[in-house]
Amino acid sequence: MNEPSPNKNYLGRLAIVLHAHLPYVRKHEKNSLEEDWLFQAILECYIPLLKVMESSKKKNIRNTKLTLSLSPTLLSLLQNKQIQKKFSSWIETRIEFLIDLPHKEKAASEFLMRNIKSNYLYWEECNGDLIERFKNLYISGNLDILTCAATHGYLPILRENPETVLGQINTAIRNHEVFFGSRPLGIWLPECAYYENLDAILFNCGIRYAVLDGHGILNGTPRPRYGVYAPICSKKGVAFFGRDSESTLPVWSSREGFPGNSVYREFHKDLGWELSPAELQKKGITTSRPLGLKFHRITNKKAALNKKEFYVEDEAIKKVEEHADKYLLSRSKQLENLSSSFDPLLVAPFDAELFGHWWYEGPIFIENILRKSIQYSIKLTNLKEILLQKPNLQICDPSPSSWGQGGYHNYWLNDKNAWIVPEITKAGSVFVKLSSRKFKDDFSTRLLKQASRELLLSQSSDWSFILRAGTTTELAKERIHRHLFRFWKLIDMLEKRSSVDYKFLEDIEEEDKIFPEIRIRDWQL
Numbered sequence: 095m096n097e098p099s100p101n102k103n104y105l106g107r108l109a110i111v112l113h114a115h116l117p118y119v120r121k122h123e124k125n126s127l128e129e130d131w132l133f134q135a136i137l138e139c140y141i142p143l144l145k146v147m148e149s150s151k152k153k154n155i156r157n158t159k160l161t162l163s164l165s166p167t168l169l170s171l172l173q174n175k176q177i178q179k180k181f182s183s184w185i186e187t188r189i190e191f192l193i194d195l196p197h198k199e200k201a202a203s204e205f206l207m208r209n210i211k212s213n214y215l216y217w218e219e220c221n222g223d224l225i226e227r228f229k230n231l232y233i234s235g236n237l238d239i240l241t242c243a244a245t246h247g248y249l250p251i252l253r254e255n256p257e258t259v260l261g262q263i264n265t266a267i268r269n270h271e272v273f274f275g276s277r278p279l280g281i282w283l284p285e286c287a288y289y290e291n292l293d294a295i296l297f298n299c300g301i302r303y304a305v306l307d308g309h310g311i312l313n314g315t316p317r318p319r320y321g322v323y324a325p326i327c328s329k330k331g332v333a334f335f336g337r338d339s340e341s342t343l344p345v346w347s348s349r350e351g352f353p354g355n356s357v358y359r360e361f362h363k364d365l366g367w368e369l370s371p372a373e374l375q376k377k378g379i380t381t382s383r384p385l386g387l388k389f390h391r392i393t394n395k396k397a398a399l400n401k402k403e404f405y406v407e408d409e410a411i412k413k414v415e416e417h418a419d420k421y422l423l424s425r426s427k428q429l430e431n432l433s434s435s436f437d438p439l440l441v442a443p444f445d446a447e448l449f450g451h452w453w454y455e456g457p458i459f460i461e462n463i464l465r466k467s468i469q470y471s472i473k474l475t476n477l478k479e480i481l482l483q484k485p486n487l488q489i490c491d492p493s494p495s496s497w498g499q500g501g502y503h504n505y506w507l508n509d510k511n512a513w514i515v516p517e518i519t520k521a522g523s524v525f526v527k528l529s530s531r532k533f534k535d536d537f538s539t540r541l542l543k544q545a546s547r548e549l550l551l552s553q554s555s556d557w558s559f560i561l562r563a564g565t566t567t568e569l570a571k572e573r574i575h576r577h578l579f580r581f582w583k584l585i586d587m588l589e590k591r592s593s594v595d596y597k598f599l600e601d602i603e604e605e606d607k608i609f610p611e612i613r614i615r616d617w618q619l
Contacts, residue, residue: 106432112161117573367384391405
């Protein structure tokens with residue numbers, strides 16, 4: 095690591111890294127639960143974060159620095175024209191629900207109505223093209239945009255067929271290049287999961303840096319001299335940044351951290367759970383579920399949901415500013431204790447959806463961090479900017495790890511979801527063998543390309559996570575079985591031309607219309 099400059103006017107650097115991801119949830123049905131996930135994230139997270147970044151850039155371009163990973167599945171959803179059209183009617187339905195509220199509830203939800211309309215106006219002004227807004231921030235150097243594995247596959251459980259890991263990464267790189275005009279140098283490894291020699295695959299694909307959980311760095315060989323406070327470089331030539339737990343705990347922990355404060359908006363009290371089935375059906379909602387309409391505050395963590403008080407926006411805004419100051423003061427003291435012998439770096443990675451969706455005030459927190467960090471002698475940076483300075487990195491091989499509960503692979507490999515592994519491993523083995531064959535006709539290539547999409551979609555770590563967490567498990571099982579069924583039927587059609595089902599093929603090509611630029615050769619070592 096480079097020694098600090100004698101003219102350095104800051105204590106150290108802070109790199110906030112946000113990981114934006116949703117599984118591929120494109121469905122033909124109106125008002126589907128899966129599309130709710132996307133639309134709520136757009137409204138509460140992606141648009142507010144863009145607005146914060148753009149506003150900060152206008153005021154202070156030098157210190158407006160963040161790192162953001164945009165998963166290929168999320169990018170595919172954001173650019174889909176049919177989904178963009180559905181968003182307008184989704185917003186209109188939410189506004190209708192708010193208009194129909196009784197007087198007290200309507201008054202309490204005025205802040206929500208105002209923010210929904212403001213964010214929807216932003217959407218209309220950019221014609222629903224959020225990707226272009228992200229790209230502009232990338233071009234200006236304010237955002238370092240990372241890729242991710244194609245469908246967020248948990249790479250350690252794919253390692254039996256290294257070609258399937260390669261397919262996840264190469265497909266992601268090709269997808270990123272289509273949207274941003276250049277190949278990505280950085281990657282967010284799904285769940286920050288690493289296994290031995292993954293860096294060789296990353297390097298050969300053109301990836302030069304990634305983020306790991308702290309113990310993936312600290313348990314490296316040899317043990318890093320600067321711990322997680324400086325990136326390391328593996329022998330294969332990939333730089334790794336380690337998560338600093340002190341910089342993340344105050345933000346992501348709802349129990350010990352800021353998001354659990356009594357004045358902040360209560361996530362779990364949603365109008366959708368309180369309306370009758372008949373009231374929901376009037377607006378085309380067929381099942382009880384969250385609508386994203388929340389206008390109560392946490393009040394007391396132990397209080398029942400029916401005891402929650404109404405949200406007061408001014409109090410929450412004041413509190414989030416206090417918390418931003420508290421966070422920056424703690425980081426300043428932390429850096430001051432570290433900075434005597436080197437130029438320390440704090441890496442704080444989070445799920446992007448924490449900011450705005452889970453923690454409604456999160457984007458305002460980010461806004462305050464961007465605005466106030468200089469006052470605390472903290473330089474904001476992004477991962478690409480650090481490496482462009484060509485620091486002297488210690489050669490060190492990282493340790494197998496993840497940022498999941500337990501720190502390794504058990505959250506994605508346990509008695510709730512282990513049955514998935516042999517299923518996707520078997521499918522992966524068959525696909526790898528077929529992908530090495532030279533098919534001369536276009537129809538075989540068409541079948542194989544769609545099979546590759548179904549294979550990738552079946553490998554998504556989201557379904558394993560849901561099964562382990564115990565939420566919407568039937569949906570997760572259905573998605574895995576759906577994509578594997580489609581995969582095996584396509585393989586059968588490829589090998590037995592007499593049983594070609596053209597209607598089936600056309601239907602799934604329309605529904606699973608992802609990665610149009612996919613290449614079978616991307617699975618070849």
